[in-house]
Structures are given as structure tokens and as C-alpha cells.
Amino acid sequence: MTTTAVEFDPFSDEYFNDPTEVYRRLRDEAPVYFSERYNFYALSRFADVVTAHRDWQGFSSAHGLDLSMLSKDPEIVRNLRSIIMMDPPERDRLRALVSRVFTPRAMTALEPMVREVVTSYLTPLEDAESFDAVADFSAHFPVEIITRMLGVPDGEANQLREWIDLSLHREPGQMEPTREGREAIMQVGAYYYQLIAEKRRNPGDDMLSRLTQVTVDRGDGEESGLDDVEITGFATLLGGAGAETVTKLIGNAAVVFDRNPEQWQRVRDEPEVIPRAVEEILRLLPPSQYQGRFSKADREFAGGLIPAGYPVLLLTGAATRDPRAFERPDDLDLDRPPSVAIGFGHGVHSCLGAALARLESRIAIEEMAKRWRRLEVDDAGLRRVHMSNVAGYSHVPVRAVRSN
Ligand code: HEM
Numbered sequence: 001m002t003t004t005a006v007e008f009d010p011f012s013d014e015y016f017n018d019p020t021e022v023y024r025r026l027r028d029e030a031p032v033y034f035s036e037r038y039n040f041y042a043l044s045r046f047a048d049v050v051t052a053h054r055d056w057q058g059f060s061s062a063h064g065l066d067l068s069m070l071s072k073d074p075e076i077v078r079n080l081r082s083i084i085m086m087d088p089p090e091r092d093r094l095r096a097l098v099s100r101v102f103t104p105r106a107m108t109a110l111e112p113m114v115r116e117v118v119t120s121y122l123t124p125l126e127d128a129e130s131f132d133a134v135a136d137f138s139a140h141f142p143v144e145i146i147t148r149m150l151g152v153p154d155g156e157a158n159q160l161r162e163w164i165d166l167s168l169h170r171e172p173g174q175m176e177p178t179r180e181g182r183e184a185i186m187q188v189g190a191y192y193y194q195l196i197a198e199k200r201r202n203p204g205d206d207m208l209s210r211l212t213q214v215t216v217d218r219g220d221g222e223e224s225g226l227d228d229v230e231i232t233g234f235a236t237l238l239g240g241a242g243a244e245t246v247t248k249l250i251g252n253a254a255v256v257f258d259r260n261p262e263q264w265q266r267v268r269d270e271p272e273v274i275p276r277a278v279e280e281i282l283r284l285l286p287p288s289q290y291q292g293r294f295s296k297a298d299r300e301f302a303g304g305l306i307p308a309g310y311p312v313l314l315l316t317g318a319a320t321r322d323p324r325a326f327e328r329p330d331d332l333d334l335d336r337p338p339s340v341a342i343g344f345g346h347g348v349h350s351c352l353g354a355a356l357a358r359l360e361s362r363i364a365i366e367e368m369a370k371r372w373r374r375l376e377v378d379d380a381g382l383r384r385v386h387m388s389n390v391a392g393y394s395h396v397p398v399r400a401v402r403s404n
Pocket residue numbers: 061065083084085091095146237238239241242243245246249286287288291292342343344345346348349350351352353354356357
């Protein structure tokens with residue numbers, strides 16, 4: 001019997017539809033994987049992914065996040081002025097400007113608004129015999145929440161979400177966004193750039209207005225305000241990260257609970273386990289499947305060397321199913337002992353919005369559990385997104401069985 005070498009193509013139907021098997025082979029057979037086709041390295045074991053996240057000097061974020069950017073001149077990435085694509089110390093100075101808004105303590109004040117937005121999308125579905133847990137629900141509320149926080153006028157969130165969807169979409173075998181995707185990236189940037197000018201003229205009680213008023217130490221002891229490109233960098237990052245990921249987590253939750261109805265019953269009986277359920281769904285099906293880096297120095301791993309000068313993918317989706325780190329890694333276990341939650345990244349770039357994402361996800365599951373005894377997924381109607389870095393469903397049709 002001959003075995004072929006494992007091939008990992010993050011733009012293939014195999015990957016988009018279900019990467020479980022290719023991830024297993026990568027961990028077992030090629031833990032330091034090199035893609036001849038796209039010229040990148042990939043790490044897939046939990047311990048290696050954590051090590052690389054902690055080593056920002058060796059694995060830089062300043063070349064971008066996805067393979068399209070990582071393969072280009074880093075000067076292009078620099079011009080985007082996005083903290084997720086910067087290394088310390090510049091990243092630390094800029095991140096500090098917004099981090100207060102996203103602390104767990106700040107989330108307590110946000111909870112009523114989050115619940116109001118979540119229920120505004122669930123109430124119209126209460127009497128429906130069937131609906132789509134993503135297209136009718138989870139696609140809408142996260143973008144509405146983050147755009148409200150940013151100060152986007154009412155009624156414009158959905159247009160932003162459609163542009164973000166287009167910008168992340170990838171055709172099979174294509175590293176680059178489509179023409180519509182490239183146009184959508186420009187439209188999001190232009191939208192926020194104009195909105196920031198408006199906030200400078202008429203500031204409101206929102207994040208974008210506050211960012212027009214803050215100053216930052218540029219590293220030379222001199223304080224200066226942010227320019228419009230820098231604030232646009234924040235807006236596109238927060239608007240994008242805040243829109244896409246919780247959408248996927250809730251769609252994944254509907255599918256996972258359909259496969260584990262006794263766990264759904266437990267969530268309904270003991271709502272206090274919902275935060276743990278959120279962590280488990282994040283581990284089983286992380287919405288952000290991989291984080292892109294660029295190797296700045298040679299680094300040796302048990303499975304081989306990653307030389308300096310290459311794009312590197314840290315495969316979160318493979319790492320969180322690594323049996324070297326988790327017992328029965330493919331099972332949903334609400335009593336699993338806590339571990340490093342790399343679904344939100346790890347190290348200097350760990351997710352700024354993690355507390356918000358946890359709050360939104362908890363409230364969404366709480367409100368769904370109050371309303372429905374069962375949400376039976378119609379497998380034939382499941383559709384996955386084909387996106388760069390982000391994974392999950394665009395459509396999760398369910399037959400809804402109401403609570404009494
Ligand atoms: C389930 C939901 C979410 C998941 C799975 C997620 C995942 C991640 C991951 C994996 C990273 C690390 C990226 C890297 O290392 O290159 C990250 C960073 C980040 N996330 Fe999230 N995220 C979520 C929700 C949010 C929300 C709601 C926001 C904000 C509104 C947000 C804002 C950010 C920002 C600004 C960063 C960059 C932090 C930095 O570079 O310092 N995320 N997120």
C-alpha cells in the first residue's frame with residue numbers, strides 16, 4: 001500500500017467543507033508542513049501553535065493576516081494601520097487606546113443593549129416553524145452591536161456586513177479576493193473615512209468620535225492625535241472582527257447542539273453552564289481557523305525547521321482538536337477542565353473583543369434556550385462560507401420546537 005503525502009490547501013473545497021481529516025494528517029504526519037503550491041509553512045499541534053503565538057519576535061504579524069497579504073510587500077500592510085497587523089511596541093500603544101472599551105467590567109454596562117439587540121432578532125422568529133439560525137439571526141446581531149458601539153448611523157450595519165462578507169470570500173484555489181471583494185474592501189474603507197470626517201465635525205458618544213479626540217505617544221515621547229487613516233484602520237478591524245466571528249460561533253452552536261440534544265437540554269436546565277458551552281464550541285469549531293504570521297528568524301520545532309522569510313499559518317482549528325492536548329478532542333464536553341483558549345488567539349494579539357464575543361454568545365444561547373426545546377437542523381440546507389481565515393456556516397436551517 002502506498003500513502004500519498006498530506007496536502008493542505010486552505011482554498012480547497014475539502015478544507016472549506018470539513019478540514020477534520022486533513023488536520024489530523026497534518027498533526028500526525030507533517031506537524032511542520034510546507035505548501036509547495038502557495039509557499040507557506042503551517043503548524044498544527046496545540047503546543048507548537050501556542051509556542052509560535054508567544055514568540056512574536058520570531059513570528060511577526062506586520063506582514064498581514066492572510067496568505068494574500070503575507071505574500072506581498074509589507075509596506076502595503078503598513079499603510080493599512082491596523083493593530084492586528086503590527087508588532088509591539090507600536091501595536092501596544094495603539095491597542096491601549098481602545099482596550100478599556102472591551103474589558104470584562106465594561107461589558108456589564110453593555111449587557112442590556114446586547115440583550116435588546118439579540119431579542120429584537122429572535123422575537124419575530126418565535127412563532128415560525130422553521131427559520132435559518134444564521135441568515136435570519138446570527139448574521140445580524142453582532143454587526144449591529146459593534147457598529148452601534150462605533151457610532152455608525154442606524155440602518156447601515158447590514159450594508160457594511162455585506163461588504164465584509166464579500167471581502168473575505170475566496171473562490172476555490174484562489175488566494176486573492178474576487179474583484180467584488182476588492183471593491184468591497186475599498187467601499188468599507190471609504191465609508192469609514194467619510195464617517196470619521198463627520199464625527200470630527202459633529203462628535204457623538206461613540207468610539208469613533210472618541211478616537212478623533214485621543215492622543216498617543218509615538219514612541220519618541222511626543223503625543224499626537226490619530227489621523228483619519230489610523231482611525232479607519234481601527235474601524236475596519238473592529239467592524240470586521242466584530243461582525244463575522246460571533247455569527248459563525250452561533251451557527252456552529254446550533255449544529256453542535258443538534259448533534260448533542262442532551263447537552264442542549266442541559267443548557268436549558270442549567271443556564272449557568274452556558275459560558276462553558278461557549279468555550280467548548282469555540283474549541284470544537286473555532287470561527288477563526290488560522291492566524292497568519294511571517295517568520296523573522298529560523299525556528300526549530302519537534303517536527304522540523306521553519307526558516308526565516310516565509311508566511312506561516314498557525315492552524316488553530318487543528319490545534320484545538322489535538323489529542324496530545326485534549327482528551328476525546330472531538331466530543332462536546334461541558335465539564336472539560338479549562339485550558340488556554342486559543343480560539344481567541346494567544347499572546348500579544350489575543351482577541352481584543354473576547355469579552356464582548358463571550359457576552360454576545362452567552363446571551364444569544366440563553367435567549368435561544370429560553371424559546372426553543374429543540375432546534376432540529378435540516379442538514380440538506382447547511383451551507384458553509386468559503387472565506388479566508390474565517391470558517392463556519394452561512395445557512396443553518398432549523399425546524400423549531402417551541403418551549404411550552
Ligand atoms: C467568537 C468571536 C471571536 C473570535 C473567535 C475571535 C478570534 C480572534 C483571534 C483568533 C484573534 C487573534 C488574531 C491573531 O493572532 O492574528 C483576534 C484578534 C482580535 N479580535 Fe477577535 N474574535 C472574536 C470576536 C471579536 C470581536 C467581537 C471583536 C471586536 C469588536 C474582536 C476584535 C479583535 C481585535 C481588534 C483583534 C486584534 C487584537 C490585536 O492584534 O491586538 N474580535 N480575534
